[in-house]
Amino acid sequence: MFLDCNLEHAIWNTAEAAEAAGVTPAVIYQWKRRGKLTPVNKTGWPRYRALDVLRAEQSTRERARRTHEAA
Template sequence: MRYLSLPPGHLTTAQAAEAAGVTPAVIRYWVRIGRLTRCGGSPRYPTFRVLDVDAARKAAAAAKAA
């Protein structure tokens, strides 16, 4: 399922990775450890909220700094 259009404020895995400055593998890792939650899409093509991606990025930065 490829997206023709996404709801406002939602990102694909690739877009979330670009927005957070990480790779798509890191986005999938954040989902696996519970740092980021999917908000829609399908299991193969999830979508994420922009605010959730930003919060996950900040949490990762804080964990790295500690």
């Protein structure tokens, strides 16, 4: 899993971000479109800071009044 890395410096592609957040890649693209996530690169396939992805996921769950259930 990706969460065993240094999250302050980790950069994830869309698939990695989706897996770590427990969502589909389509949700990552929605977060990007809605301004919840900003890619770190300007060209090519989007890459995201790990902490930004996890913050967007937490914010989404809090707004929906859901909690993350550990598997």
